[in-house]
Amino acid sequence: MKDNPLRIFGLFNRERFLANMNQTIFGIAAIVTFIAAWWGFSIYLNLAYVPSPDRVVWAFFTSFEKTEISLGTNMWGNILASLQRFGIGFVFALALALPVGLIMGFIKTADSFFKPLVELFRPIPPVAWVPIFLLIFGIFWGPVMVIFLGVFFPLLSNVIFGVKSVDQPLIDAARTMGANRITLFKKVIFPYTIPFIMTGITIGLGIGWMCIVAAEMIGAVGGGVGFYIFYSESIGRYEFMYAGMAVIAILGIGTVGVSHYVENKLNRRMGVK
Amino acid sequence: MTLIIENLVKKFPKEDTELTAIENFNLVVKNEEFVCILGPSGCGKTTILRIIAGLEQKTSGSIRLDEREITGPGQDRGMVFQEFALFPWRTVQKNVEFGLEIKKVPSEERKRIANEFITLVGLKGFENSYPYQLSGGMKQRVGIARALANDPEVLLMDEPFGALDAQTRNLMQKELLRIRQQTKKTIVFITHSVDEACFLADRVVVMTARPGAVKEIFVIDAPQPRDRASIEFANLRKRILAELEREVIAGPSSPSNSPEKA
Numbered sequence: 382m383k384d385n386p387l388r389i390f391g392l393f394n395r396e397r398f399l400a401n402m403n404q405t406i407f408g409i410a411a412i413v414t415f416i417a418a419w420w421g422f423s424i425y426l427n428l429a430y431v432p433s434p435d436r437v438v439w440a441f442f443t444s445f446e447k448t449e450i451s452l453g454t455n456m457w458g459n460i461l462a463s464l465q466r467f468g469i470g471f472v473f474a475l476a477l478a479l480p481v482g483l484i485m486g487f488i489k490t491a492d493s494f495f496k497p498l499v500e501l502f503r504p505i506p507p508v509a510w511v512p513i514f515l516l517i518f519g520i521f522w523g524p525v526m527v528i529f530l531g532v533f534f535p536l537l538s539n540v541i542f543g544v545k546s547v548d549q550p551l552i553d554a555a556r557t558m559g560a561n562r563i564t565l566f567k568k569v570i571f572p573y574t575i576p577f578i579m580t581g582i583t584i585g586l587g588i589g590w591m592c593i594v595a596a597e598m599i600g601a602v603g604g605g606v607g608f609y610i611f612y613s614e615s616i617g618r619y620e621f622m623y624a625g626m627a628v629i630a631i632l633g634i635g636t637v638g639v640s641h642y643v644e645n646k647l648n649r650r651m652g653v654k
Numbered sequence: 655m656t657l658i659i660e661n662l663v664k665k666f667p668k669e670d671t672e673l674t675a676i677e678n679f680n681l682v683v684k685n686e687e688f689v690c691i692l693g694p695s696g697c698g699k700t701t702i703l704r705i706i707a708g709l710e711q712k713t714s715g716s717i718r719l720d721e722r723e724i725t726g727p728g729q730d731r732g733m734v735f736q737e738f739a740l741f742p743w744r745t746v747q748k749n750v751e752f753g754l755e756i757k758k759v760p761s762e763e764r765k766r767i768a769n770e771f772i773t774l775v776g777l778k779g780f781e782n783s784y785p786y787q788l789s790g791g792m793k794q795r796v797g798i799a800r801a802l803a804n805d806p807e808v809l810l811m812d813e814p815f816g817a818l819d820a821q822t823r824n825l826m827q828k829e830l831l832r833i834r835q836q837t838k839k840t841i842v843f844i845t846h847s848v849d850e851a852c853f854l855a856d857r858v859v860v861m862t863a864r865p866g867a868v869k870e871i872f873v874i875d876a877p878q879p880r881d882r883a884s885i886e887f888a889n890l891r892k893r894i895l896a897e898l899e900r901e902v903i904a905g906p907s908s909p910s911n912s913p914e915k916a
Contacts, residue, residue, distance in 0.1 A: 550739035557707050557733040558753035558804060568752070572743050650784075651743040 432620040440620035441627055444609075452612065454604045456628060462604040463632070466521075467593055470528025474585065478536040479578065485537075486544025486574075487566060499537065507531040507588075508595040524596035524605075531592035532585035539584070543577025544570055576651055579644040586640050590633040606632070655720060655807045655840055657683040657706070662715035664701055675701050677865035679715070683808070688834060688841045690851035692894070693861030694902040699844045702866070703812050706842065707733045719807060729753060732801030736813040738793040740785040746772060746796050747781040753804040771799040774833060791822040798833065808840045815850070827853055831878055848895050852887060853880055860897050864906030870897050 416434050423433040432440075444456040452459070485492045507530040515523040547570050555569045597607025610625035664676040675698040683689050693699045704710040706717055708727035717724040719731070732753075740749050750768040759767070772781055775795040785793055794814055801809055814830075815823045827850060834841060845851055851858045858872040872894055876886055 548737070548739070550735050550737045551741060553704075553707075553709050554733070554735060554739035554741075554800075555752070556709060556727040557731065557810075558800070559727070559729045559756045564756055568755070569741065572741070575743075 429617065430619045432623065436620040437623045437627070440618075441624040444621055444624050444628075449609075449612075452604050452609065456606075456609070456624075459604040459606045459609045459625075460628065460632070462608075463593055463597065463606045466525050466597075466605065467528055467589060470525045470593075471532050471585070471589060473525070474529045474532035474536055474589075475582070478533050478540060478581070482537045482540025483544060483566075483571065483574065486541045487570060492541075499534070503534045503538075507592045511596055514596075520602040524593065527592045527596040528589050531588045535584040535588055536578070536581035539577045539581030540574060543574035546577070547573045572651070576644065576648050579640065579647050583637055583640040583644055586636045587633065590629060590636070594629055655685045657681075657808055657840070657842070658716070658718045659683075659702075659706070660716040660718075662702065662705065662717065663713045664698065664705065664710070665713045674865040677867050679861075679867050681859060681868060683840060683842060686838050686840055688843065688854060688856045689859060690843045690845055690855035690857070691859045691861060692845055692848065692851045692898060693866060694863050694898065694906075695846060696906055697861045697863050697901070698866030699846075699861055700812055703733075703810050703842065703844050706808075707731055707810050709733075729757065729804045730807045732804055732806035732809050734794070734797045734801050734809065734811040734814045736816045738785070738790075738797050738817070740793055740796055740800075742785050745782050745784055746777060746788070746799075749785070749796055750800045750803050752800060757804070767803055768799075771803045772796075774802070774836060775799040776829065789822070790818045791826055794818065794826060795829070798830070802833075802837060802839070806839070808842060811841060811843045813844050813846070816845070823850075828879070830854065835878075848891055848898060849882070852890050852894065853882065858894060860894060861901070863901045863904050869901065 419434055423431045446455065448455045454462075481495065485495050507527050510530060511523065511527055514526045517523070518526050551569055551573065552565060555565050560568065593605070594607035594610065597605040598611040606625055606628050610622050610629070613619070613621035613625060659679060659681045662676055662679040663674070665672045665674050667673075679702060681689070691699045691702065701710060705712050706724065708724055708731070724731075741752065744752070747765075747768050750771055751764045754764040754767060769781070772778060775798050777792060777795050777799065780788065780792065785796070788796070797814065798809075815826050818826060830841075831854065833839075843851075843854060852874065855874055858874065859868055860870045860872070861867065862869045872890070874890065876890075880887060
């Protein structure tokens with residue numbers, strides 16, 4: 382085959398390069414089109430709540446520099462407050478979904494007991510709990526509990542699914558090598574479930590971010606990005622509202638992206654899926 | 655070591671009736687013997703092996719390893735699976751060490767034993783590879799090493815080369831004979847390939863269609879290595895194949911017309 386000599390060394394793969402390039406070009410084209418349309422509309426409509434992209438970009442950077450007097454903090458403080466709530470809710474969800482999911486997957490009676498409860502509460506959107514959670518748990522733990530619910534259910538489902546999808550031959554093999562139920566769980570079922578847990582975490586993170594904004598909009602103390610969005614809208618500073626939305630998008634992309642990266646690495650490493 | 659199977663019966667519940675999978679299966683496997691169990695698909699040959707392994711419960715009858723009745727899985731019986739059943743998150747080394755970890759063998763000793771068997775199956779240099787990095791034949795070499803590392807008295811192999819391509823399969827058969835010669839293990843080997851049984855076994859047990867029982871036992875005293883192209887080999891194959899074909903054509907008897915034993 383006559384080909385680029387560099388290809389032999391794996392330095393240049395023409396097909397892959399072109400495929401990647403196509404993807405990049407279309408990606409950039411989509412964003413450029415979106416910004417151009419947005420800009421056009423903002424000029425044409427001339428409405429306060431459709432600020433031009435450059436105003437939003439300006440607001441985005443300003444929000445990090447300038448302390449909002451009534452909130453007593455700048456965007457960094459809001460991010461910190463949101464991340465804190467998010468982190469606590471997330472860790473609690475992980476700490477509960479993991480053991481409950483593993484037990485439900487592994488022990489039939491536990492599954493029969495917990496399943497009706499899970500099926501009863503799962504369909505209720507986490508946000509629907511906001512009012513009552515604020516009342517019961519207060520302005521700090523209320524939003525945290527909403528995040529908790531948002532992360533808990535998708536994570537739980539994935540853990541249970543992981544345990545139930547363990548290959549029977551792996552269990553048989555372990556048993557023929559003398560594994561009892563406890564070693565079976567420790568050495569086969571739990572490691573097998575790890576990639577499924579990671580998938581649950583990725584999904585849970587995405588849903589968690591959706592919940593935090595809603596939770597903070599209703600009530601939050603000590604700032605928060607969701608609260609910031611709501612506040613900016615209420616005082617008519619729409620460009621700052623959009624800046625807050627952009628921050629949420631970046632936080633979401635960031636955490637889900639990291640989680641997705643870890644998930645892919647793990648899947649390859651574990652050879653599962 | 656002697657493996658004695660007496661009047662083994664296995665029934666499965668099926669809707670409101672019972673399906674008799676195995677009926678009065680009798681077999682004695684002698685020390686260091688290589689026995690192939692051959693039968694039409696669905697005759698219960700894998701079920702027999704799984705009962706010997708302790709992975710399934712028998713309905714009645716007796717299976718004894720020396721004088722001990724088998725009731726569940728144990729390290730005195732090692733098993734090799736058609737699906738390889740390697741732990742994907744463990745390296746070759748760690749897969750082979752699995753049973754030794756359960757036996758609480760100290761780490762240094764584990765390494766030494768694992769290395770010995772990895773070398774035996776010809777995988778030296780692949781200790782730190784993960785299963786997904788190995789070909790099918792290599793995976794099954796790990797499966798064999800892993801089963802042997804526990805030093806079982808009998809090696810149970812459930813169509814171990816069934817998932818391999820023809821060339822790899824032939825190679826693995828030769829490798830198994832070499833490993834057997836070096837380890838002197840007693841082997842019970844399930845297959846549906848007449849050729850494979852003729853090539854490997856000291857005795858070939860041909861089973862009836864469902865409900866499975868021993869139909870005929872062929873003793874093969876041709877010395878190893880056997881020549882697949884020889885007249886003797888062809889004749890043997892022909893005889894066994896004829897016996898087997900009769901069962902395939904007869905097909906499994908349905909639960910309704912199988913003899914009932916209340």
